[in-house]
Amino acid sequence: MISVVIYEDNPQFREGLTMLINGSDGFSVLASYKNCNNVAEEVEKWSPDVVLMDINMPGTDGLEGLKKIREVDAEVKVLMLTVFDDNKNVFEALRNGANGYLLKKTPPAKLLEYIQDATLGGAPMTSSIATQVLKMFQVIPQTKNQDYCLSERETQVLQLLVDGYSYKMISSELFIAIDTVRSHIKKIYEKLHVNSKSEAVAKAFKDRLL
Amino acid sequence: MISVVIYEDNPQFREGLTMLINGSDGFSVLASYKNCNNVAEEVEKWSPDVVLMDINMPGTDGLEGLKKIREVDAEVKVLMLTVFDDNKNVFEALRNGANGYLLKKTPPAKLLEYIQDATLGGAPMTSSIATQVLKMFQVIPQTKNQDYCLSERETQVLQLLVDGYSYKMISSELFIAIDTVRSHIKKIYEKLHVNSKSEAVAKAFKDRLL
DNA sequence: GATAAAATCACATAAATATGTTAAAATGAC
DNA sequence: GTCATTTTAACATATTTATGTGATTTTATC
Numbered sequence: 001m002i003s004v005v006i007y008e009d010n011p012q013f014r015e016g017l018t019m020l021i022n023g024s025d026g027f028s029v030l031a032s033y034k035n036c037n038n039v040a041e042e043v044e045k046w047s048p049d050v051v052l053m054d055i056n057m058p059g060t061d062g063l064e065g066l067k068k069i070r071e072v073d074a075e076v077k078v079l080m081l082t083v084f085d086d087n088k089n090v091f092e093a094l095r096n097g098a099n100g101y102l103l104k105k106t107p108p109a110k111l112l113e114y115i116q117d118a119t120l121g122g123a124p125m126t127s128s129i130a131t132q133v134l135k136m137f138q139v140i141p142q143t144k145n146q147d148y149c150l151s152e153r154e155t156q157v158l159q160l161l162v163d164g165y166s167y168k169m170i171s172s173e174l175f176i177a178i179d180t181v182r183s184h185i186k187k188i189y190e191k192l193h194v195n196s197k198s199e200a201v202a203k204a205f206k207d208r209l210l
Numbered sequence: 211m212i213s214v215v216i217y218e219d220n221p222q223f224r225e226g227l228t229m230l231i232n233g234s235d236g237f238s239v240l241a242s243y244k245n246c247n248n249v250a251e252e253v254e255k256w257s258p259d260v261v262l263m264d265i266n267m268p269g270t271d272g273l274e275g276l277k278k279i280r281e282v283d284a285e286v287k288v289l290m291l292t293v294f295d296d297n298k299n300v301f302e303a304l305r306n307g308a309n310g311y312l313l314k315k316t317p318p319a320k321l322l323e324y325i326q327d328a329t330l331g332g333a334p335m336t337s338s339i340a341t342q343v344l345k346m347f348q349v350i351p352q353t354k355n356q357d358y359c360l361s362e363r364e365t366q367v368l369q370l371l372v373d374g375y376s377y378k379m380i381s382s383e384l385f386i387a388i389d390t391v392r393s394h395i396k397k398i399y400e401k402l403h404v405n406s407k408s409e410a411v412a413k414a415f416k417d418r419l420l
Numbered sequence: 421g422a423t424a425a426a427a428t429c430a431c432a433t434a435a436a437t438a439t440g441t442t443a444a445a446a447t448g449a450c
Numbered sequence: 451g452t453c454a455t456t457t458t459a460a461c462a463t464a465t466t467t468a469t470g471t472g473a474t475t476t477t478a479t480c
Contacts, residue, residue, distance in 0.1 A: 094347040123340035127332025133343060134333045137304040151456060164409040166436070180458050186439075187456090196466090197437070198408040199374035205415035361426060376466070390428050396469075397426090406436090407467070 002119050005048040006032035007039065007065060008081070009057045013104070017052065020108050027112065036065030040072045048076060049119050053098075055082040055089055063092055070097045077118040085128045091136060100124040148191045148207075157184045161197055162204050212329050215258040216242035217249065217275060218291070219267045223314065227262065230318050237322065246275030250282045258286060259329050263308075265292040265299055273302055280307045287328040295338050301346060310334040358401045358417075367394045371407055372414050 004021055006029060008014040014032050021027045030046045033039075037059050043051060051069065055062035066078055077099040082089065090101055099118050102111065103126040114124035125133065150158065160170045167185070171178040185197075194200050214231055216239060218224040224242050231237045240256045243249075247269050253261060261279065265272035276288055287309040292299065300311055309328050312321065313336040324334035335343065360368065370380045377395070381388040395407075404410050 091347070094344055097348060099344070117337055120337065121341055122337025123335075123344045124337070125333075125340065127327055127330065127334070130333035130335065130340075131331055134304055134309065137301070138307060153457065161408060162412055164404070164406065164412060166406070168436085176457085177459055179460055182438085183458075185437090189438085194374065195438070196374060196376070196407075198371060198411045201408045201411045202372055202374060202415070205412070363427065378466085386427085387429050389430055392468085393428075395467090399468085405468070 002027050002050060002115060003030050003046070003048040004028065004050045004052060004115065005030050005043065005046050006052045007034075007036045007057065007062065008032065008052070008054040009034045010054075020111070021115075024112055027115065035059040036062070036068070039065045040068045043069050043076060044072055047073075050077045050079060050115050052079050052081055052115075055080055055086075055093070063089065063096065066093060066096050066098055079114065079118055079124065085126070085132060087132055090129055090132055094133070101129045102126050103128065150188065150191060154184055154188050154191070157181065158188055158200065158204055161185070162201050212237050212260060212325060213240050213256070213258040214238065214260045214262060214325065215240050215253065215256050216262045217244075217246045217267065217272065218242065218262070218264040219244045220264075230321070231325075234322055237325065245269040246272070246278070249275045250278045253279050253286060254282055257283075260287045260289060260325050262289050262291055262325075265290055265296075265303070273299065273306065276303060276306050276308055289324065289328055289334065295336070295342060297342055300339055300342055304343070311339045312336050313338065360398065360401060364394055364398050364401070367391065368398055368410065368414055371395070372411050 004027065006014060006017055006021075008017065011034070014034065018029045018032050021029050030048050031042065033042060035057050036042075036053070039060065053062045053065055053069075057065075060068070062080060062082075066080070069076065069078055074097070078097070079100040079102055080089075080093045080098045081102055081104055083104050085103060093101060100114060100123050102114055102124065106114065106126060117124040156174070157170060160173060165173065167178050167181045170181045174181075185200075188200060189195055192200055192203050194203055214237065216224060216227055216231075218227065221244070224244065228239045228242055231239050240258050241252065243252060245267050246252075246263070249270065263272045263275055263279075267275075270278070272290060272292075276290070279286065279288055284307070288307070289310040289312055290299075290303045290308045291312055291314055293314050295313060303311060310324060310333050312324055312334065316324065316336060327334040366384070367380060370383060375383065377388050377391045380391045384391075395410075398410060399405055402410055402413050404413055
């Protein structure tokens, strides 16, 4: 038996969800609330398998609710419900440990399937949401491939620069003279087309060289 | 009619897939290959709706194949197939524009559903993969929220440091004396708990301060 | 209008960094 | 064995940074 707690401000939708879930074999609604002002206590009290959490609610909204849940319970599966697949909310919800993200227009049969999927360790998402998630990955891309052909030693020295080491510290870390460190760094600057330590560090981060 | 091209080195599995898809209403396999050494030309030639791409193949592997496809065709839906849900491959595939990621053990009925889902703009994933994807988001978290309480001016100065400006350049950029720049930077170092320009720059990137 | 924080500027000095030139070993490829 | 690259190192010098110790002027807040 999969137990569910519902957070949803719209009375009709809340009732509809409750009837759907209670009316299905193997599912049971423990409680439903119209806001998540006391979500932490409520979730601790009922300790459900799954929480259905509307994003847009008066008072504490769904994202805040999610955070509060995660402060007291890392295990309960939380599925976010929303009318629109708003990019920013999706990202924030996933970052804060939501287990899935569904549009409210999801057909009832699918919804039950998704709830079950969540309890089995899945991450159910409406396909339009999943597509957005993929797009977020593709933002990360570019660069990386471009290669400045740093030698092994140069890469090592750059790493130390990034870690905040001074020339002196690098020289003792690598057991080489400080003038050698200078030589390497000069070469690194040439290759990266920069002319200061901080620029090199910035470039290392931007181009994910390390 | 949804047209499919298959890349899969295992003859049994390749045949099985072909029979499954060809035997289903509304689906058709245009071609199947045992490696993707000529994937670019082949995909251009057939111009299918969906490509099923095995990750592990001798010669050009699935990830390389995906990249080659994306060089010539941004539209075709590419679904990656794999035996194991290996974290690194999942990430790389999504980053390179895969539309979905399925385990080979996906039941036939589900597989057809997923293929269709892809053509409709979805991003079908086996639930274990989807779970991994969520975890990747949660890696990003922490920080950001932690606030070093930099003032507006300090933030501005830090931004310029990150952009590789010297003190002199900053002073002329902001129309303030170089000693003022020093003052700001000294304060920034205090707040960030660092004591060099490059450390400040590194921290700005790491903690996404800008 | 008193207070606190932020922004401005000055002077001084030690330390670190950037740049140039040069060159000897060590390493790997052909 | 020669050639190219990498790693090592020294010497010199100008510039930039880091740090300390002030002080004045805005700006926002109560």
